[in-house]
C-alpha cells in the first residue's frame with residue numbers, strides 16, 4: 001500500500017504547530033561498526049556527492065567504506081562526550097532551550113531535534129509529531145548558509161517522508177539565515193566575550209565547511225553567503241580586512257573545493273611569523289567533529305608546528321543565550337500568520 005492508513009479526520013485533535021530543528025547527525029557510537037552505516041547513508045546521498053550512482057557506489061562501498069570508518073571512529077572517540085556525540089548533545093540542548101524561549105514568549109509550540117543522517121531521523125520525528133496531532137511544521141536547520149549539499153538534502157528528506165503520508169502537514173522551510181541580525185550578533189558577542197578575557201589576536205580566522213568548487217559554478221549560493229556572514233561579523237567586530245580571513249575546511253577527495261583551505265592557511269600564517277590566531281567556525285551552530293577535532297586539535301597542531309605561538313579556538317554558539325534568542329526570533333518570524341491552537345501546549 002503506497003500511503004499509510006490514518007485516523008478519520010473527525011478523530012483528529014485540533015492541529016498543532018511544531019518546529020523541527022534539523023542538523024547533520026552523527027554515528028551512534030565512536031566505533032568503526034557504527035560509523036560505517038552512518039557514512040554509507042551520508043556519502044550515498046546524491047546531494048552530498050554529485051557523481052552518477054553507477055560510478056560512485058563501487059568507489060564508496062569498495063574503497064571508502066573499507067578504510068574511512070576506522071579512521072573517522074578514532075577521531076570521533078577523541079571528542080566524544082559522556083552523553084554522546086557533541087553535535088547531537090548540543091542540537092538536542094538547543095531544541096530544549098528554543099522550546100523554553102518560545103514558550104516564554106507565549107508561543108504554544110512543540111520543538112523537536114532531528115538528524116539528516118542517523119538517529120533521531122527526520123522521518124521518525126515527523127512520525128512522532130504527526131501521531132501527536134501536528135498539522136503545521138516549521139523546518140529550521142543548523143545551516144545558516146544555504147547549500148544544496150545540506151539544506152536541500154534536509155528538504156529532500158522531508159519530501160521523501162511526505163511522499164508516504166496521506167494527510168501531509170503544512171510545511172514551511174527556513175532556507176538560510178546567513179545575514180540575520182540576531183545570528184551575526186550572537187557570533188559577535190561570543191567573540192567579544194572571548195576577547196574580553198584573552199585580548200585580541202593578530203588574525204581572526206573564520207573557517208567554514210567547504211564544498212566542491214564545481215557546485216558553486218553550478219549555482220549553489222553557499223560561497224557568497226559565507227562571505228556575507230563573515231563581512232557582517234567583521235563589521236560588528238570593527239575589524240579591518242587585513243585583521244581577519246575566511247577559509248574553508250574538511251575537503252573530501254581530490255577535486256578542487258572552495259579555497260583558501262583552512263589548514264594550509266594556518267600553516268602559512270604560522271610560518272609567516274603571525275604569533276597569535278583565533279579560529280572560529282561561524283557556519284556551525286553546534287560544536288562537532290569538524291570543529292573540535294579538525295580545527296581545535298589538528299588546526300592548532302598545524303599552526304604551532306609551522307612556527308605560530310598561540311592558537312585559540314573560539315567555541316561554536318552551542319547553548320549561548322544570544323544564539324537561542326536569535327533562533328527564537330527566526331522561528332517566530334517564519335511561523336507568523338499560522339493559526340495558534342488554544343489546546344496546544346509547549347512540550
Ligand SMILES: C=CC1=C(C)c2cc3[nH]c(cc4nc(cc5[nH]c(cc1n2)c(C)c5CCC(=O)O)C(CCC(=O)O)=C4C)c(C)c3C=C
Pocket residue numbers: 024025026027043048049068072085087143147149150209210211212222250252283284287288289290
Ligand atoms: C563528501 C562530501 C561532503 C560535503 C559536500 C559536505 C558538506 C557539508 N558538511 C557540513 C557539515 C558537517 N559535516 C560533518 C562531517 C562530515 N562531512 C563529510 C563530507 C562532506 N560534507 C564527512 C565524510 C563527514 C564525516 C566525518 C568524516 O568522516 O570526516 C559534520 C560533523 C558531524 C559530526 O558528527 O560531528 C558537520 C556538522 C556542511 C555545513 C556542509 C556544506 C556546507
Ligand SMILES: [Fe+2]
Pocket residue numbers: 209250
Ligand atoms: Fe561535512
Ligand SMILES: [Fe+2]
Pocket residue numbers: 250289290294
Ligand atoms: Fe573533517
